Amino acid sequence: VEFLYCDLASMKSIRQFVQRFRAKNCPLHVLVNNAGVMLVPERKTEDGFEEHFGLNYLGHFLLTNLLLDTLKQSGTHSHNARIITVSSATHYVAKLHLNDLQSRCSYSPHGAYAQSKLALVLFTYRLQHLLTANGSHVTANVVDPGVVNTDLYKHVFWVVKVAKWMTAWLFFKAPEEGASTTIYAAVSPEMEGAGGCYLYNEERTKSADVAYDEELQRRLWTESCKMVGISDESRRVP
Numbered sequence: 001v002e003f004l005y006c007d008l009a010s011m012k013s014i015r016q017f018v019q020r021f022r023a024k025n026c027p028l029h030v031l032v033n034n035a036g037v038m039l040v041p042e043r044k045t046e047d048g049f050e051e052h053f054g055l056n057y058l059g060h061f062l063l064t065n066l067l068l069d070t071l072k073q074s075g076t077h078s079h080n081a082r083i084i085t086v087s088s089a090t091h092y093v094a095k096l097h098l099n100d101l102q103s104r105c106s107y108s109p110h111g112a113y114a115q116s117k118l119a120l121v122l123f124t125y126r127l128q129h130l131l132t133a134n135g136s137h138v139t140a141n142v143v144d145p146g147v148v149n150t151d152l153y154k155h156v157f158w159v160v161k162v163a164k165w166m167t168a169w170l171f172f173k174a175p176e177e178g179a180s181t182t183i184y185a186a187v188s189p190e191m192e193g194a195g196g197c198y199l200y201n202e203e204r205t206k207s208a209d210v211a212y213d214e215e216l217q218r219r220l221w222t223e224s225c226k227m228v229g230i231s232d233e234s235r236r237v238p
Contacts (some may be wrong), residue, residue, distance in 0.1 A: 008059030009045040018066040027074035030186045032156040033060035033065060033120070039109040049227070050102040052109075056116035060085060061123055068138075075137030077187040080193055083127065083140040084185040087120045087198075092208045094118035098219055101227075116145060119220060121198065121207050126217035128196035130234050136215040139195030142207070143181045 006017035036056045064083060075081035094114035097103070100203075101119075103112045117167035124142040131138050183192055184202040198207040210216065218234070225232040 004048070006063070008063070009051065009055040011047050011059075011062060014059060014063050015066065015108070021067075022070065024225075028067060028070045029072060029079070029081050031064065031073050031081075031083045031175040032182060032186060033064065033083070035059065036086070036116075041109065042103075042107040045091065050104075050107075050112060051099055051104070052112040053119070055111070057119040057123070058228055060120065061224050062226050062230065064127070065228075065230055071138045072136045077137060078192075079137075081138045082186055082191070083124075083138065084182055085120050085124050085140070085142045086182060087142050087144055088117040088125075089144050089200075090114040091118040091121050091211065094208070094222065096122070096216065098216075098223065101223065113198075116168060117207065118211065119224075121211040122213075122217045122220050123224070125196055125211060126214075126221045126234070127212075129217070131195065139191070139193065141191070141197045141199060142186050143185055144198065144200040144205075145181060165229060170207070 002019055004020055005013070007013035012078060037051055040051055043051050044052055047054065047056075049058055064085075071081040071083065090110075091114060095111070096115055096118055097105075101115075103115070121142050124140050127140040131140060181199050181202050185197075185199055188202075191197075197204045199205070199213075221234055222232050225234075
């Protein structure tokens with residue numbers, strides 16, 4: 001195991017990480033996009049992005065795009081490289097505000113968090129479409145880990161913290177259990193060559209209806225490219 005520092009809330013840090021990783025000339029067979037914050041008070045990343053959207057979504061969007069060439073070179077016909085992105089069931093109740101992705105008009109921690117998780121599902125589906133269109137040996141899937149007992153809940157109200165402390169053993173998954181579907185997506189032979197799936201409890205399931213809106217997927221992708229400062233290669237793909 002080797003550790004390379006990468007701050008997903010910093011576009012500069014992400015670019016530096018990719019540069020250091022590429023210098024090693026290593027193949028990349030599995031990329032798991034798992035970083036995140038939840039229900040944080042209104043604040044911005046160093047690039048001026050609302051933190052949920054900037055860290056949970058844009059950080060992973062940029063990281064994945066900068067590593068795509070390496071992933072494509074690493075995948076083969078019999079062993080595709082795999083991209084696994086961790087979303088959440090909160091995406092089912094989310095709304096994507098394309099005209100206000102930074103939640104400037106009215107900030108809600110719950111709304112901002114849910115929007116970032118919906119954006120990850122839309123991103124995954126669009127990414128898989130582009131990978132398929134290019135004939136790449138790379139698959140992209142999105143995972144719902146379930147309700148997991150982690151430190152993500154440190155920003156909830158104290159009443160919720162007490163309830164969590166009392167019932168976690170009954171209703172919450174242990175971190176090891178929460179990671180199981182991500183690991184399944186990363187290494188299971190059953191997922192070889194399968195992309196564009198939403199996985200929960202190691203099974204393919206249906207995501208929110210809005211996540212299948214291809215026009216919304218395209219518009220979010222284009223806007224995301226502008227925000228992180230990369231060229232939109234997808235314009236050549238219908």
